[in-house]
Amino acid sequence: MKKRILGKDLEVSELGFGSMGLSMSFPPFPPIEEGIKVLRAAYEKGITFFDTAEIYGPFTNESLLGEAFKDMRDKVVIATKFGFKYENGKAVGLDSSRQNILRALEGSLERLQTDYIDLYYQHRVDPNTPIEEVATVMKELIEQGKIKHWGLSEASVNTIRKAHAICPVTAVQSEYSMFWREPEKELLTTLEELNIGFVPFSPLGKGFLTGTVKPGMVFEENDFRNTIPRFNNPQYLEANMKLVEIVKEIAEKKNSTPAAVALGWLLNQKEWIVPIPGTKKIERIQENNEAVNLKFTQEELKQIKDQLDSIELLGHRYSEINEKQIDKS
Numbered sequence: 001m002k003k004r005i006l007g008k009d010l011e012v013s014e015l016g017f018g019s020m021g022l023s024m025s026f027p028p029f030p031p032i033e034e035g036i037k038v039l040r041a042a043y044e045k046g047i048t049f050f051d052t053a054e055i056y057g058p059f060t061n062e063s064l065l066g067e068a069f070k071d072m073r074d075k076v077v078i079a080t081k082f083g084f085k086y087e088n089g090k091a092v093g094l095d096s097s098r099q100n101i102l103r104a105l106e107g108s109l110e111r112l113q114t115d116y117i118d119l120y121y122q123h124r125v126d127p128n129t130p131i132e133e134v135a136t137v138m139k140e141l142i143e144q145g146k147i148k149h150w151g152l153s154e155a156s157v158n159t160i161r162k163a164h165a166i167c168p169v170t171a172v173q174s175e176y177s178m179f180w181r182e183p184e185k186e187l188l189t190t191l192e193e194l195n196i197g198f199v200p201f202s203p204l205g206k207g208f209l210t211g212t213v214k215p216g217m218v219f220e221e222n223d224f225r226n227t228i229p230r231f232n233n234p235q236y237l238e239a240n241m242k243l244v245e246i247v248k249e250i251a252e253k254k255n256s257t258p259a260a261v262a263l264g265w266l267l268n269q270k271e272w273i274v275p276i277p278g279t280k281k282i283e284r285i286q287e288n289n290e291a292v293n294l295k296f297t298q299e300e301l302k303q304i305k306d307q308l309d310s311i312e313l314l315g316h317r318y319s320e321i322n323e324k325q326i327d328k329s
Contacts, residue, residue, distance in 0.1 A: 001046030001292055004274050006197025007170030010119065010149050012077050014267060014292045016049035017042045017285075018201055018278035023061045025224035026207075030280050032064065039068040041282045043076065045289055051173075051199070051276045052112075053081035053123055054104050055091050062111035070113040079171075079199075080108050081153060083123035094325065096126035096134050105146060120147040121173055124154055125327035131159050135166035142167070151199075156327045157190045164194050171197040173276075178243060178262055178308060179205030179230075180317050188270065200266055203275035206231070209262040211244050213237075227322070229315035236315035246307050254294060259287050264294030268301060 001013050020026075022035040030038065039050065050069070052061045062080060069076050082104035085095035109115060120141070122134055138150040149170035152160060163169055172191060176183045177200065191198050206225055207213050213231070215238045225231040230240065247258045254261060259277075266275045277288050296304070316323065 001289065004197075004271060006119075006199070006272065006274060007149060007195060008168065010077070010170050010197065012049035012274055013047050014274065015047055015263065015289060016051055016079075016199065016274050016276035017047050018051045018276035019061055019065060020051075020053070020056045021278040021280055022064060024056045026278075026280075027220045027222050032067070035064050035280075036068045038280060038282055038285075039065065042285050043069075043072070045285050047285070047289075048075065049077045049079070049274065049276070051079045051201075053121075054108055055081070055084050055123065058084075058086065058089060058091060059107070059111060062108055066111050066113035073114055077118040078112060078114070079119035079121060079151070079173075080112065080117055081121040081123035082108070083126060094124055094126040094128070096122055096129040098133070098137050101134070101137050105141065109146070116145060117147045119149045119151055119171060121151040121153045121171075122155070124325045125152070125156075125159055125329070127327075127329075131155075131163045132166050135163045139167035153201075154326050156329050157186050158329050159327050160190060160194070160196070164196065169194070169196050171199050173199040173201055175202045175317060176200035176266065176273075177203045177205045177209060178247065178265060179208055179240075179313065181308065191272070192270070197272045197274065198270065200273065200275045203266055203277050204259055204262050208240070209244065209247055210257075210259045211248060215241065227319040228317060229319070230313075230317060231315075233315055239312075239314050242311045243308070243313060246304075246311070250304065256290060256294060257287055259284070260290040260294060263288055263291030265296065265301075265304065267291060268294070268296040 003011050004014050023029050052065050082101050083096050084091040085093055141147045151171040153173040204210055219225050230236055247261055251258045251261045263275050266273055
């Protein structure tokens with residue numbers, strides 16, 4: 001697998017691996033040993049960029065990566081995130097104060113069995129802590145060698161500019177896929193201007209773009225999608241299947257799969273975009289990896305854009321509670 005550069009000089013594999021689903025949001029979760037096998041299989045298939053977070057579990061996901069890569073730490077790039085406070089092991093709100101960042105970092109280092117973080121994201125922008133203060137702490141941590149790079153997740157363009165002015169941001173992580181194209185409005189042009197890499201999460205639309213989600217499908221009790229209007233409203237789900245048909249048609253033309261097409265489409269948008277699909281199945285890793293070989297001409301990309309623009313997608317991507325944590329400053 002080829003490499004891509006995020007920001008000035010963070011080299012990562014073209015595709016990354018989003019590990020959240022191994023211990024959060026998308027049950028059932030595999031046993032620890034099986035999760036480790038999946039992570040190592042991803043590495044063996046060329047993926048060197050792995051994404052986790054303190055809140056995934058909470059805490060257990062980082063431990064999983066720490067165990068999987070403790071003997072090959074220098075061969076992988078690990079991204080994790082801070083920004084929540086906890087009571088009795090559960091997240092109870094946002095907190096990017098200096099004190100909480102330092103607490104989170106020490107815990108992440110211990111669980112990941114490492115003495116540095118390659119890419120440290122602020123998971124959600126904390127309205128009670130000026131982003132300039134967060135950026136100042138990140139600058140100090142970089143100088144101390146505890147983190148190599150830092151980034152933001154679900155941050156507004158205004159916040160990104162303020163943060164970048166204090167300490168250069170290497171990457172921004174936000175949702176982006178054929179199912180959610182909001183970053184095309186102003187985020188992508190801003191990142192290109194500032195030379196900041198982009199890491200789309202949910203690049204497969206939380207499974208929707210693979211074609212495996214069907215109208216009437218019942219998710220497990222604790223499945224995150226039960227809280228999302230696009231999934232929990234039968235009318236929205238039925239209407240949005242038009243998008244899946246478009247992806248399937250493109251896959252047939254490309255002699256590929258819907259999943260590979262969805263990822264390949266992202267890879268062909270910009271050379272500094274690195275999607276992080278997740279899976280619990282080793283066979284899906286190879287299917288996702290086929291995306292790196294898919295090429296789209298500018299004419300094909302325009303045709304796809306016209307197709308996507310022609311349909312109205314219904315329902316929001318987050319519940320009202322989660323929507324309140326999105327930075328709109």
